[in-house]
Amino acid sequence: METLTSAGHSLYFESGLEALKNLLESNKYSKVFILADEHTSEICLPVFQSMMDDFSEFDLIETSAGEENKNIDFCIGIWKTLLDFEADRKSLLINLGGGVITDMGGFIASTYKRGIDFINVPTTLLSQVDASVGGKTGIDIDNVKNMVGTFTLPQMVFIETGFLKTLPKRELLSGFAEMIKHGLIYDKTYYEKLKSTDYLTPSAEDIYRSVEIKNEVVTIDPHEKNLRKILNFGHTIGHAVEGYSLANDENPLTHGEAIAIGFVCEAALSIKNSTLTKEELKDISTYLLSLYPKYHIKKESFDTLLELMQSDKKNEDGNILFSLLENIGKCTFNCRVSTADILSSLDYYNSL
Ligand code: NAD
Numbered sequence: 001m002e003t004l005t006s007a008g009h010s011l012y013f014e015s016g017l018e019a020l021k022n023l024l025e026s027n028k029y030s031k032v033f034i035l036a037d038e039h040t041s042e043i044c045l046p047v048f049q050s051m052m053d054d055f056s057e058f059d060l061i062e063t064s065a066g067e068e069n070k071n072i073d074f075c076i077g078i079w080k081t082l083l084d085f086e087a088d089r090k091s092l093l094i095n096l097g098g099g100v101i102t103d104m105g106g107f108i109a110s111t112y113k114r115g116i117d118f119i120n121v122p123t124t125l126l127s128q129v130d131a132s133v134g135g136k137t138g139i140d141i142d143n144v145k146n147m148v149g150t151f152t153l154p155q156m157v158f159i160e161t162g163f164l165k166t167l168p169k170r171e172l173l174s175g176f177a178e179m180i181k182h183g184l185i186y187d188k189t190y191y192e193k194l195k196s197t198d199y200l201t202p203s204a205e206d207i208y209r210s211v212e213i214k215n216e217v218v219t220i221d222p223h224e225k226n227l228r229k230i231l232n233f234g235h236t237i238g239h240a241v242e243g244y245s246l247a248n249d250e251n252p253l254t255h256g257e258a259i260a261i262g263f264v265c266e267a268a269l270s271i272k273n274s275t276l277t278k279e280e281l282k283d284i285s286t287y288l289l290s291l292y293p294k295y296h297i298k299k300e301s302f303d304t305l306l307e308l309m310q311s312d313k314k315n316e317d318g319n320i321l322f323s324l325l326e327n328i329g330k331c332t333f334n335c336r337v338s339t340a341d342i343l344s345s346l347d348y349y350n351s352l
């Protein structure tokens, strides 16, 4: 479809194969590594290779799938593997997978020998519309999401919606949450359009609109000094619920399921602490509850959730800072909110 210029690197949408082939065939890189998880190495790697004329000049590094593996132990293992393979500073790492692989692979590449080049080939809806764009890399420490990481741009991002054909329904629903977020914070018309879209079959046009919104915001504010903070809408509470669920639930919430809860809670906060109307809150809650399974936020988890929110990187001077909706389609940031209001927003979600 198109190429977007994203803060210094190219973001290819259903295009760019030639550019990628040329880059790999140039003498720029001494060695090429592909990082994939157990699923993407089996399902997506053959697709990627066939797109690339049976490209085979690489070493594969495979990890276990899942958020619980986005951690320092896996990084150490992968750094050591790179050393064993004698990767030098002219090596290239291709991250082939979802947000776990692009976040962790980006972090590994940005730190290995003080940084080697990497390319993101996102294969989940979530990573295509969000995680692979914008240069945030990172890993979780204990239950705190993305606690350690860097802002490092990939050489290029290569988005091919064909990868989504094999993605499980639950993962499509997870990625759809980030698309809804883009509508909520930036484009009401897009939000309304998504409301009548089947999350199982999002159009390339809709996916492209999300990539465009994310790219526009991060290009204006790459290092999250101001505007980029709006992308955190739903994530302060969402990340805490996700971290808690990961540590305590047998079948933990996906990132999208957790932030959908965060959207409802933070929309509730937006009534009292910003200018969102009750009608808009009702609209958002009804829509999200019609899509995402209802989760019960246990009363006994409230203190832990507050602690997790306190450890959020976005905080300043010990205050938990929120990005809140002014209305559907517009978001503001750096909002201070009382603990009582946060707890009421969790109660509000439970009451639905
Ligand atoms: P994920 O990487 O765990 O992928 C989900 C599952 O889908 C995995 O089991 C994976 O193996 C499988 N999979 C991937 N592609 C597939 C395909 N094409 N067909 C079949 N199965 C496939 O999870 P995710 O939802 O992609 O990403 C979540 C992560 O992204 C979180 O860690 C979150 O913090 C991060 N994130 C980062 C940013 C950022 O700006 N850096 C933004 C949003 C989210």
Ligand code: ZN
Residues within 6 Å of the ligand: 130, 178, 235, 255, 259
């Ligand atoms: Zn997210």
